[in-house]
């Protein structure tokens with residue numbers, strides 16, 4: 001009972017620590033004044049208006065969305081391929097594939113950033129939007145890999161065998177039976193990859209150029225030159241997009257578990 | 264209608280013949296399948312029967328092409344297919360777990376083998392409808408597998424397995440996940456359907472009753488070896504070993520070394536009893552004194568009576584004494600369990616009309632005719 005109480009209090013405190021900064025930032029975005037204050041003065045959308053009409057901010061939003069979507073797509077393709085190679089091909093030891101695919105989660109972000117920066121400068125990839133997307137995709141691959149691998153392991157192997165018996169070769173079995181079954185998992189992994197890219201700042205700073213700045217990079221720049229309520233507004237937009245994407249992953253997984261229900 | 268259609272298409276003869284030649288499959292030191300050879304005629308329904316771990320699934324997967332045998336050849340209609348991949352063997356397969364494609368509707372599940380064979384959509388639809396009718400699920404085209412019960416799923420899986428008229432229908436414990444009543448219904452339906460289509464079927468089960476009711480022939484497996492390959496009746500009446508005798512139907516197995524009595528008759532020594540042998544009932548070579556044998560006595564062949572107090576030796580050629588330890592009413596028969604002085608048990612079956620009226624604990628005398636016993640050997 002006392003332990004239960006302790007856990008509950010601890011949980012509440014912890015949740016507060018996690019949520020309060022977000023609430024504060026979000027609240028300050030709605031101020032009527034021109035400096036960040038908490039509690040905010042009045043209630044207005046003026047800073048959101050300003051952000052959405054300022055080409056610096058809208059450009060950054062567009063860049064972030066483009067990089068995020070590209071990174072997610074690449075991560076889904078690479079992560080799913082790696083998962084299939086690990087679980088189905090038998091060519092490479094599965095543990096090796098998983099180890100390689102998971103390294104971006106273990107290696108410190110700064111190290112990844114410096115490494116990518118050096119390589120890009122050396123081979124002339126530095127400065128392109130696709131290059132940044134590629135670097136972000138590497139960070140997203142583990143999410144796809146883990147998700148798809150779990151999905152593959154939960155599949156009934158007889159389903160793929162049934163496809164073979166029905167006359168489907170290995171490739172058609174993969175494309176028409178295996179991949180459709182793991183698609184929701186790959187999609188969820190892709191959404192996580194998008195969120196990873198969407199709020200990633202270290203690699204994005206290393207690879208930024210005057211024309212290639214994602215939202216977090218611009219915010220970082222703004223914060224250093226003094227806080228304005230517009231920054232809070234952008235941060236709020238950043239948060240809302242992340243929450244929407246997260247809700248999407250939850251929706252996909254609940255739909256998936258419902259369609260899996262066995263009578 | 265389903266059958267007529269297949270005839271008029273004329274491209275595929277009903278079922279194929281299957282030959283296994285010296286099939287073995289080893290996993291390290293485990294001999295999952297050990298030198299199995301057998302031939303299945305076109306249109307036959309053959310069951311691989313054996314205890315869990317006897318190698319049934321392994322053998323079936325070798326036939327399907329999922330496993331490469333360590334030795335031996337698989338021939339379909341005389342053609343060596345040992346190196347042919349699964350998807351080119353023209354088989355239909357049914358799994359215990361149904362293995363429907365969860366992301367496809369019933370209609371698209373069943374159409375899948377047709378699509379893989381390059382059939383056009385319009386043609387597929389008609390065959391799908393027919394296949395669904397043949398498994399008694401008309402109108403289920405648009406359901407998803409998750410919306411079906413276990414029995415319905417297995418019916419869909421069966422429709423998917425037969426819709427393309429495979430040369431072989433392979434089933435691995437197809438009814439193992441279903442309840443008893445449904446199992447019996449589906450046994451009959453599967454058998455009827457396979458006969459109508461003239462399919463060659465290899466079915467795997469560990470259920471002797473299922474094997475008995477469905478099969479033209481039973482391949483009895485134990486420890487990866489083929490113990491006996493014969494019709495159910497023959498395995499029942501002429502089991503080649505105690506393993507075969509024990510697997511198909513209830514059996515009392517009396518073991519021992521034969522001796523020849525002064526009058527020349529062969530007997531099996533038995534404490535508190537007398538067991539004469541009829542050499543004509545020997546499954547293998549004519550038995551002789553000194554042979555180690557197993558005498559199989561079916562529960563239905565044994566007569567039972569209360570033992571008199573006089574202690575006189577009965578004159579019957581085959582008799583055993585024992586104490587009635589249990590009387591069980593099993594559906595349409597009475598089952599008596601008699602404990603012998605050496606601790607072994609003898610099972611007796613009586614019809615409900617000819618019930619034996621006695622209470623557990625009573626001393627009884629069991630008798631049978633030596634012609635109703637079978638002399639076989641330890642496997």
Ligand SMILES: Nc1ncnc2c1ncn2[C@@H]1O[C@H](COP(=O)(O)OP(=O)(O)O)[C@@H](O)[C@H]1O
Pocket residue numbers: 290293294295296313314315316317318319320321322
């Ligand atoms: N992949 C495998 N690796 C090692 N041993 C196996 C493998 N598959 C089957 N076996 C062994 O082979 C024997 C036969 O198995 P199986 O064919 O599945 O039997 P059944 O279907 O009759 O229950 C068992 O002893 C099993 O443990």
Ligand SMILES: [Mg+2]
Pocket residue numbers: 319320321
């Ligand atoms: Mg098995």
